[in-house]
Amino acid sequence: MLTALGAAPFFLYVGVFLLLPIAVLAVEAFRATDPVTFEETWSTASVSAVTEGVYRRAYLGSLQLSLITALLSAVLGLALAVAILRARRGRLLRRLVLTASGVLANFGGIPLAFAFLATIGTAGVVTRLLTETFGIGLGGFSLASMTGLGLVYLYFLIPLMVLTIVPALEALRPQWREASDNLGASGWQYWRHVGGPVLLPPVLGATMLLFASAFAAYATAKALVGSSVPLVTLQIADALSSNVVVGAENLGKALALGMIVVVGLVMAFYAWIQRRTQRWLA
């Protein structure tokens, strides 16, 4: 009984600083404040407002951006991980890439945005170089766009993929490949029937982590685009700092609740896939 009390501080802390804010969010998203009398009532106004118009576009924009960047960086990160693990004289290369991945996966947020602004922003080094030598600049490309943001997101998502997937790749035993080679299987057949199925759950899990990272990214977007690109995180910040729109605070809560619901759905999907693949592998 007394030992159980030892874990109480942890549960208390998580309850107050993690679960309580989320619960409050879930409840207060359904509250509305009357602009004249300041009376609070139950209402679905905020929640239904965030499924329409500019907020709907923001959700779709965020979903699109994070889905595309997550898939792209999953593929590129996997390719990079396979490339360095297969290297013939690759110990140095492997160390180098893994260390760099550790650093770059942590190099998100504000500094990353400024590194890209210095490179391909309007006054960036590469932009000027291209303008001076070819006279075309970046040909209409702008960092303050979906494509621009995607390009920047890959910078921390690919290293994150490498770091999460390397342990799974290392768990693929060379003997499996040798056995399938000896049985006359082609490379494709090996990946289709042995390597692929074993790697599928960790790859899906990593992709989901990338999606959640990209979906929640705020600092980079804030520094690069202000609010010209429709993204939920930017809309939430706008709603919270707005003194003009009545009930903006509640809108922010509804938007935030929507984000949690999206992530929750993705998690549920992942858990379902995980269960299916595990049954199949067993």
Added chain:
Amino acid sequence: MTALAESVAGAGGVAPENPVRPARRGGGAWRFAVLGLLGLYFLVPIAASVWFTVRDRGTGGFTAEYYTSIPGSDGFAESFTRSLVLAALTVLIALVLMLPTVVLVNLRLPRLRTTVELLTLMPLVVPPIALVVGVRSVLAWAPDYFLDTPLADVFFAIQEPELPWILVFVYVVLALPFVYRALDAGVRGADLRTLTEAARNLGASWPRVLLWVVLPVLRTSVLNAAFLTLALVLGEFTFANILGFETFPTWILRISGSEPQLSVAVSVLSLLVTWLLLLMISALDRRRGTKENP
């Protein structure tokens, strides 16, 4: 914050003894394409940032002026010190909270393991901006419902702009996944059960066991967790920005409008700091590795 998720895969350099598949027939062209292309993608922004900050626009020569002007620039010392203090407090609270929990869960309360694990993973998937909206709503209770009660005073006290304790409290939550994983790996790697039982049989109290047996045995894991938390807090922007406190990252954004070169110079330096922090972690890991398998 997203970035720090790397440690989920195990922080620092993961260097396997044997490649997955050594020496294989041909087919390596795509490897060089991938390495070349991604190498370029990752190196160009860093090189360009350095170039951007060392070139003197006026004379066309080189200058270190932007780097030397960082310490004296308006607001730097203040915001950087604040971020360092926040980081130190976060590390302290996270360790005090998690060390006993991890030990207990491993030795005495294995039934709670899944629950604790799930709860510590939650901050990885709950978007920080959603969490901060919730935190703001709770903080708004003070003027709305608790005015003129001691609780309201507490609420206001933790929102002091000089040292916003509320940031420390939520940063501990953000650090949970990394701290838990680092400590848990350490506890599993060491034979803590024997050691703690020996200490208990000799009459040591639980707090004494934690301080004099567990802490020294887990020192590399503890340092690992501390460095990861440090890197996380020094780079955290979302909470500070939405709650309206000035920390190091929000300061960079504020000065960027008037002094673009300075903000890029600070960014380059912060990359360097992250690199140094992680280098220390992997050095620690390697030391532990050699000790365990001589």
